Amino acid sequence: MSGYGFALALCAIVVGLLYFLLRTRRIQEKYAGIWILVAVAVVILGAFPKIVFWLAALVGVGLPANLLFALAIVTLLAVSIQLSSELSSLEEESRTLAEEIALLRLELRTPPRSASPGNKVPDDSETGELPRSAQG
């Protein structure tokens, strides 16, 4: 078995796995996109390795393999930065949800306010109509 055949087989497995994960909605398209691109690129390079030599000469990299490594590192870096940024926005979203839940719980515990927004109601839960068992 040649090295190219091995690379092609590996790519086929990656594409198949991504397709399966997408189909069962276990990853969203926006995360799978870059991996599918990578897999397709590797398939093309595996089938036509001359492209790498041509590209390496074009950008002035002496060893074609080094170009591949560099590209692979940059791709992985891009993916992990994307994940960090998605994670940050998820944390911000869950923080906002946590706040809203806390505010809603407090609102449930306090007796309903009258129409005037500034009308302060004493926060004595005994006077409320809510059953005490409703408290978390």
Next chain:
Amino acid sequence: MSDMHDEPRLLIIIPAWNEEETLGDVISEINEKVRSADVLVVNDGSTDETSAIARESGAMVLDLPFNLGVGGAMRAGYKFASRSGYSNTVQLDADGQHDPGEVNTLIRCMAEEGADIVIGARFAGVGNYSVRGPRRWSMRILSIVLSRVARTHLTDTTSGFKACNRAAIRLFAADYPAEYLGDTVESLVIASRADLRVRQVGVEMRDRAGGRPSHSPIKAAVFLIRAMFALAIALSRPRVSITAEKASA
């Protein structure tokens, strides 16, 4: 049936994470010394009796489902203050370090100086609170930089004893960082850049009921690096402007 502009309404916000030992005393002291104020405890995902104790003491309680840190707890508190129409808030620690009797000092300073935010500062000549060694120098550097950003003289930028007016409440309800030092350093940068007036007033601090500030040089160095990082990020952020009207009261 009072309209919300009739009289200023003061909310004292206490972020609390597992503070069952000291919280009860703090709340009863507030009820005794600042009778006009409402008290809101933001229970930051405590695993002890913090929430129950706060409710028994007659405070309103925001129960966060998990720990968000002081900044997270405070933004929840500011959201509540903003939606309930409070005109002023004072943030006060649950560990008994801040004297509730000084709340009026902050509010008075706010009125006298026309400030939007007043910091209760530990090193402003009042009281005998001191931090020594490298940590002190870190805090000095922070003070110097933030004094320039806020265009006023600040000596204690990491103090958690702060009063806000309506404009500041509305700003912080929308934007209050939860990151390390975000609740102190970065929030001051955000406020200054939104053209809020920041002032400080000296207050006496008491010893914390538990734990002493660390004097380890390594921890102080880590503190300084993280503080500088937080500051650099905060200063490079795009400006936010408050859509809220600038409260003149």
